Amino acid sequence: MAAEIIDGKAFAAALRLRIADAVPAFEAATGRVPGLAVVLVGDDPASAVYVASKGKATLAAGMASFEHRLSADVTQAELEGLLAQLNTDETVDGILLQLPLPAHLDEQAAVATIDPDKDVDGLTPVSAGRLALGIPGMVPCTPHGCLLLLQDRLGDLSGKDAVVIGRSILVGKPMAALLLGANCTVTMAHSRTKDLPDLVRRADIVVAAVGRPEMVRGDWIKPGAIVIDVGINRLAPADGAAKGRLVGDVAYEEAGAVATAITPVPGGVGPMTIACLLRNTLVAAHRRAGLSDPEGF
Numbered sequence: 001m002a003a004e005i006i007d008g009k010a011f012a013a014a015l016r017l018r019i020a021d022a023v024p025a026f027e028a029a030t031g032r033v034p035g036l037a038v039v040l041v042g043d044d045p046a047s048a049v050y051v052a053s054k055g056k057a058t059l060a061a062g063m064a065s066f067e068h069r070l071s072a073d074v075t076q077a078e079l080e081g082l083l084a085q086l087n088t089d090e091t092v093d094g095i096l097l098q099l100p101l102p103a104h105l106d107e108q109a110a111v112a113t114i115d116p117d118k119d120v121d122g123l124t125p126v127s128a129g130r131l132a133l134g135i136p137g138m139v140p141c142t143p144h145g146c147l148l149l150l151q152d153r154l155g156d157l158s159g160k161d162a163v164v165i166g167r168s169i170l171v172g173k174p175m176a177a178l179l180l181g182a183n184c185t186v187t188m189a190h191s192r193t194k195d196l197p198d199l200v201r202r203a204d205i206v207v208a209a210v211g212r213p214e215m216v217r218g219d220w221i222k223p224g225a226i227v228i229d230v231g232i233n234r235l236a237p238a239d240g241a242a243k244g245r246l247v248g249d250v251a252y253e254e255a256g257a258v259a260t261a262i263t264p265v266p267g268g269v270g271p272m273t274i275a276c277l278l279r280n281t282l283v284a285a286h287r288r289a290g291l292s293d294p295e296g297f
């Protein structure tokens with residue numbers, strides 16, 4: 001493995017400490033701490049684990065955490081009623097609706113009812129519009145985390161050729177907008193893209209967010225490129241094992257032999273997502289309180 005391993009876990013831990021350090025000044029100015037509400041519908045075990053870890057991270061940063069669990073058969077109106085209540089709750093600065101929702105619910109419609117100024121996931125149409133227009137707003141956590149890792153490694157990204165594989169609302173689309181905002185030449189690739197390996201071979205920056213285990217191979221990577229692997233895929237368990245291995249969307253060993261730097265899975269992009277969620281909550285709290293943005297975020 002020739003590539004430097006980008007330690008997202010350590011970077012995220014340092015970011016979370018800086019966020020925690022900024023909370024007392026907010027509390028002194030406003031008499032309260034920033035609050036994050038997480039809404040979980042149904043009882044998918046993976047989502048429950050993930051929501052619990054967000055709650056722990058929120059408390060560890062000195063913020064207030066509010067968890068709302070709704071049963072899997074909740075109606076659209078009941079869900080939107082809870083979101084409306086959180087929109088007007090003065091102690092709530094950030095609202096995260098854990099996705100995916102059960103199939104009978106309209107995800108887009110529910111997300112659209114969230115107050116854009118509390119939209120710490122950056123998923124409302126208003127947040128997406130602000131990002132597209134370059135207006136300050138809430139940026140989706142996972143792509144923001146990827147951008148921080150890239151800027152930490154490269155400094156100025158101007159003129160870099162970036163390929164984003166995947167066009168999801170949560171990652172691919174906002175990632176492309178952020179890279180464009182950072183003056184990269186951005187290509188978005190997806191399932192219908194022709195000659196994907198050749199396209200990826202031209203890139204200085206490769207962001208893989210497709211959800212297909214180890215799809216991006218080592219011989220797709222330009223020597224010296226930086227590879228950001230957003231995928232978290234659990235393979236089938238090996239004989240006798242209870243759980244399969246976690247792998248990304250990139251064949252890690254192969255790509256790491258060619259790239260100059262690469263994020264591991266786990267321990268790469270994943271931890272950055274939670275750190276950026278706390279960052280967005282801190283920033284949302286300042287803006288809602290009429291304070292200027294906290295320094296250095």
Ligand SMILES: Nc1nc(=O)c2c([nH]1)NC[C@@H]1CN(c3ccc(C(=O)N[C@@H](CCC(=O)O)C(=O)O)cc3)C=[N+]21
Nearest residue numbers: 096097098099100121141266267268269270271273274
């Ligand atoms: N509205 C909404 N916003 C989200 O941001 C959102 C969501 N819904 N639904 C689910 C996905 C998934 N997601 C992860 C975040 C962090 C890790 C993470 O920290 N992973 C660690 C541990 C992985 C493990 O061991 O399982 C790592 O990669 O090192 C994983 C997954 C956010 N999501």
